[in-house]
Amino acid sequence: MADFARRWQDKLPSDADSRYYIRCMGEKRNMQDWIGEMMRTVTASRYVVPLREGGSLPAVVEADDGALYVMKFVGAGQGPKALVAEVIAGEVGRTLGLNVPELVVMEMSPLLGRSEPDEEIRDLLRASVGLNLGMRFLPGAFAYNQMLRPPPAPDLASAVVWFDAFVTNVDRTDRNVNLLLWQKQMWLIDHGAALYFHHDWATYHERAKSPFPFVSQHTLLRYASHLPEIDADFRARLDEDRFRQIVDAVPGAWLAQESFFSSEGAHRDAYVAYLAERLDHSTLFVEEAVRARALLV
Numbered sequence: 001m002a003d004f005a006r007r008w009q010d011k012l013p014s015d016a017d018s019r020y021y022i023r024c025m026g027e028k029r030n031m032q033d034w035i036g037e038m039m040r041t042v043t044a045s046r047y048v049v050p051l052r053e054g055g056s057l058p059a060v061v062e063a064d065d066g067a068l069y070v071m072k073f074v075g076a077g078q079g080p081k082a083l084v085a086e087v088i089a090g091e092v093g094r095t096l097g098l099n100v101p102e103l104v105v106m107e108m109s110p111l112l113g114r115s116e117p118d119e120e121i122r123d124l125l126r127a128s129v130g131l132n133l134g135m136r137f138l139p140g141a142f143a144y145n146q147m148l149r150p151p152p153a154p155d156l157a158s159a160v161v162w163f164d165a166f167v168t169n170v171d172r173t174d175r176n177v178n179l180l181l182w183q184k185q186m187w188l189i190d191h192g193a194a195l196y197f198h199h200d201w202a203t204y205h206e207r208a209k210s211p212f213p214f215v216s217q218h219t220l221l222r223y224a225s226h227l228p229e230i231d232a233d234f235r236a237r238l239d240e241d242r243f244r245q246i247v248d249a250v251p252g253a254w255l256a257q258e259s260f261f262s263s264e265g266a267h268r269d270a271y272v273a274y275l276a277e278r279l280d281h282s283t284l285f286v287e288e289a290v291r292a293r294a295l296l297v
Contacts, residue, residue, distance in 0.1 A: 039087070039091075039103050039104055039105055039249050040104050040105070041104065041105040041106075041107060042063035042064055042065050042067075042069075042104050042105070042106055042107070042134065043063060043064040043106070043107045043108075043109070044061045044062075044063055044064075044071065044106050044107065044108045044109070044112055044132070044134075045061075045062050045063055045064045045112075046061065046062040046112075047059060047061055047112055047113045047116065047125070048060040048061060048062055048068065050118075050121055051070065056072065056073065056076035056077060056078055056082070056192075057073070057076060057120070057121065057124055058070050058071055058072050058073065058076075059071050059073075059121075060137055061106065061134065063104070063106060063134065067136065067137075068136075068137040068139075069104065069106065069134030069135060069136055069137055070101075070134065070135045070136075070137050071106055071108075071132055071133070071134050071135075072086060072132060072133040072134075072135065072192065073124055073125075073127070073128040073132050074127075074128050074130065074131065074132050074133075074253075074254065075124055075125075075126075075127025075128035076124065076128070078192055079257070080253070080254035080255075080257060081198055081199065081254075082192035082193070083132070083133045083192070083254050084195070084198070084250050084254050084255070085167075085191055085192050085193070085194045085195040085198070086103065086133055086135070086190075086191050086192050086194075087103060087133065087246070087249060087250050088167070088194075088195060088246055088247065088250065088271065088275075089167040089169060089191035089194040089195065090103050090135075090188075090191055091103070091246040091249065092163070092166070092167060092238070092246060092275075093163055093167075093188055093191075095237060095238060095242055095246070096159065096163055096234055096237055096238070097159075097237075098159060098160065098163060098188055099185055099186060099187040099188060100187065100188050100189075101135045101136040101137075101138060101187060101189060102135070102136040103133060103134065103135055103136075104133075104134040104136075105131055105132075105133065105134070105251055106131070106132045106133065106134040107130070107131060107132075108125070108128060108129055108130065108131075108132055109129070110126070110129045112125060113125040130253060131251045131253050131254070135189065138180060138182040138187060140182065141180040141181065141182035141187065142180065142181055142182075143177060143179065143180060143181075144177050144179035144180065144181055144186060144219075145177065146174060146219065148181075151223050152186065152220060152223050153223075154223060154224065154225045154226045155226050155229075155230065156186065157220040157221075157223035157224040157225075158223075158224040158225065158226040158227045158229070158230040159230050159234070160172070160179075160186075160188065160220050160224075161215065161218050161220055161221055161224040161227065161289055162224075162227060162230045162231060162234055162282075162286065162289075163188075163234075164194075164212075164215070164218060165212040165215050165285040165286070165288070165289055166234075166278060166279070166282065166285065167191065167194040167195055168194055168195060168196055168197065168212055168214075169191055169193060169194040170193050170194075170196065170214045170217075171190060171191075171192075171193040171194075172218055172219055172220070173217045173218065173219055174217075174219045177219050178190040178191075179219070197274065198271070201258070201260040201261075201270065202260075204270060204273075204274050205273075205274075205277065207274075208273075208274045208275075208277035208278040208281065209277060209278070209281045209284065210284065210285075211284045211285045211287070211288035212285040212288060212289070213288065215285065215288055215289045215292050216292035216295070218289075221289065221292060221293050221296060222293065222296045222297055224289065224293060225293075227286050227289055227290055227293075228286065228290070231282055231283070231286045234282075235279060235282060238275075238279055239276075239279075240272060240275075240276045243271075243272045243275040243276055244272050247268050247271045247272050247275075248268065250268075250271075252264050255267050255268070
């Protein structure tokens with residue numbers, strides 16, 4: 001999204017920034033006001049431009065609320081499980097007080113993009129009719145990198161590392177940071193690769209109790225010196241009831257392809273159970289992160 005903001009800004013509506021604060025959210029609201037609220041549903045009204053930097057070919061789309069979103073398509077190669085991961089991880093992050101752009105369910109009509117000349121995009125749109133995911137577009141945001149100074153504060157770095165280890169997000173490395181700087185704050189994006197356990201449900205109880213070895217590649221690990229303190233704080237903010245609220249926000253259509261469970265309810269229960277068990281065993285991934293950090297500093 002950062003590359004898009006630099007290279008395609010002239011293709012956005014001229015009032016994109018003002019829409020964000022005034023037309024869509026009110027003059028004094030910002031995205032953090034959505035912490036604790038569940039996802040809204042909007043309807044995609046205009047395909048603006050593709051984001052070809054992403055392998056799944058997301059796009060900037062305007063919705064019927066007048067706002068711009070980065071739309072993740074259910075018909076993309078990663079399939080609906082990537083959208084499920086985006087929702088669960090994103091809403092967990094928001095519960096913890098981290099900056100995650102607002103997520104919405106986006107309904108898409110088969111009429112959207114019918115005149116699109118690009119065959120690849122047209123095929124993707126046809127395969128994605130129905131419910132997709134939208135992430136609020138951040139106009140003018142740019143990507144975080146290790147050269148920026150000052151580095152993130154220890155509490156913030158520790159919070160992001162703890163969160164990524166909890167949701168098993170493998171996609172926050174120096175090569176692909178998925179962190180944006182916007183309005184002088186750090187924002188976390190693109191969590192479709194998280195919760196990779198759900199690609200094989202047979203051992204999800206065991207995986208809930210496992211460390212997270214990929215934490216050694218985390219782009220913020222060297223700054224995360226407050227992990228035990230953050231662990232105590234975050235364990236108090238999450239519980240099974242909150243996990244249930246988050247999982248219940250996932251559209252049922254995105255769960256329908258999973259054949260491991262006898263019902264959608266059992267499927268949702270398994271997500272809640274995994275998250276609750278992982279929280280109960282957070283010491284395992286925190287200790288792994290502390291050991292990995294000790295090798296860096």
